[in-house]
Amino acid sequence: MFSQAEENYIKAIYALDTKANKGVSTNLIAEKMNTKASSVTDMLQKLADKRLVVYKKYQGAQLSIKGKKIATSVVRKHRLWETFLVNKLNFSWDEVHDIAEQLEHVKSETLIDKLDEFLDYPRVDPHGDPIPDKNGELLSIEKIVLATLKVNESGICVGVIDSSSDFLQFLDKQNIALGQKITVISKESFDDSITIKVGNRELSISQKIAHNLFIKTA
Amino acid sequence: MFSQAEENYIKAIYALDTKANKGVSTNLIAEKMNTKASSVTDMLQKLADKRLVVYKKYQGAQLSIKGKKIATSVVRKHRLWETFLVNKLNFSWDEVHDIAEQLEHVKSETLIDKLDEFLDYPRVDPHGDPIPDKNGELLSIEKIVLATLKVNESGICVGVIDSSSDFLQFLDKQNIALGQKITVISKESFDDSITIKVGNRELSISQKIAHNLFIKTA
C-alpha cells in the first residue's frame, strides 16, 4: 500500500509527463505540488527505491509500469468521486476537486468497483476528462482546442483544460457548459478575441478562454 | 483542522467514556487503538495543550466540550458513510467498518450535509447505532440487551453491541437482522442458552450472543 504523499507525487508525474522518453523535471513537480525542489528529490529517491519511478540524478523522473498503474488507479478514483459528487450529491463542477483530492486516497478496490457500478460506468468526469477503467485504459476522444477552430466551423464543447474554480464559475456565468454546440462567428486579429455562438447567444471570448476549452468536431 | 490520528484518539476516548466524572485510562485507550501506553500519553499531552481533552497525570482523560464536538462530528461522518455504503452501494453490514474508518476523516462540512440529505436524514446506521445530527445531538432509543428479556417476552431487534465481521456474518447465517421480532421461548439454566423465535423459526443462542443484541420492547 502507498501513502497519500506517494500517490500524490505519482499522480503529479503522470499529469506532467507529456513528451515521451524525457523525465519530468524536479522543479516542475515541485511547482505542481507546491513543495520545494529538495522535497521532490527526496521523494523521487524513495519512489525509485520502490521501483515506481525511473530516476537518475539530474535527469528527472519517469513512471515505471508499476508507477503508471498506480497513477491511473488514483486518477480513476479521483474522477469517479468527482462524478459522484456532481451527479448524486448535486455539487457543481467547480466545487468538487478538493474533496476528490481527499477521497481518491481511500483504500478499497471493492468500494471503487461498486461506486463505478452505482454511477453506471461513466466514461468522463464532470470536466470532460476520461475515467480510466479497471485496467487503467482510458478512451481518448479526439478533441481540439476551441482556438484552432476557423470562422464558421462549429463543434460540441466536451472539456476544459483549466479546471480551476475561477474558470469554471466564469463559464457558468457565460452559460457555457459541456455538451453545448459552439460556432465560431468571427475572429478579431488585433486582440485575438473570438466571437462565438452558444445556443442562441453570441458572445466574445478572449484568446485565453479559447485556449482552455475542448471541442469535438463532427 | 485536526489530524487523522487526533480524530481517532478523540473518537476512542468518546467511545470509552462511560462513567461520568472519571477519566478514561491510558491503558484502555492504548488497547482500543492498538498502540502502546507511551504513545497514548504523548497524544493526551498534545490534546490537552489544544484543550480538546482534560488531562492530569495519572488520572486519565476526559473530553472537553470542544473535544466532544469533534468526537460526535467524526462519529456522524462514520455512521453516515456506513449508511451510504450499505444503502446505496449494496455493501453488507459486515463490510463497511474499515472503509468508513477512512472516509470519516475527509474534510468538508458541505460534503456531509449533502450526503445526509442524499440519504434522507437517517437516524441510525446499519448496525442500529444512532447518527448524531449537525449539532451533535443523537436520539437515544430505549433498548435493552436481549439477555435481560424474560420467557415469553418479545421485542424488535434494533442493534448489535459487537459489530465485528464475525458476529455480523453469524447473524446473517442465522437470519437475524435488525427490525425483526424476537420472542424468548425458554431459558436453559445449566448453560444460560436461550431459545428464541425469530420469524417462524426457533433457534437456540448462547449467552454471549444474547448479550450482544439490542432489543426494543413495546
Added chain:
DNA sequence: AATAATTTTTAGTCTTATCTAAAAAAATAT
C-alpha cells in the same frame, strides 16, 4: 571555452506519530 545563471542534490533541522526500555507513581497484597 570560460563564465554566469539556473537547476538539482545534499546536509542538516523540524514536526508528527510511533516504538522500547527505564523510572516513577498508584494500586494491591501481605
Added chain:
DNA sequence: ATATTTTTTTAGATAAGACTAAAAATTATT
C-alpha cells in the same frame, strides 16, 4: 506499614515528509 504488582510517564530512537541553506551539476551566455 511494607512490599509487590500494575499502571503510567519519561527518555531516547526511529521513520515519513516537509523545510532552509549550501554545494554540485547542468545549461545558457558571452
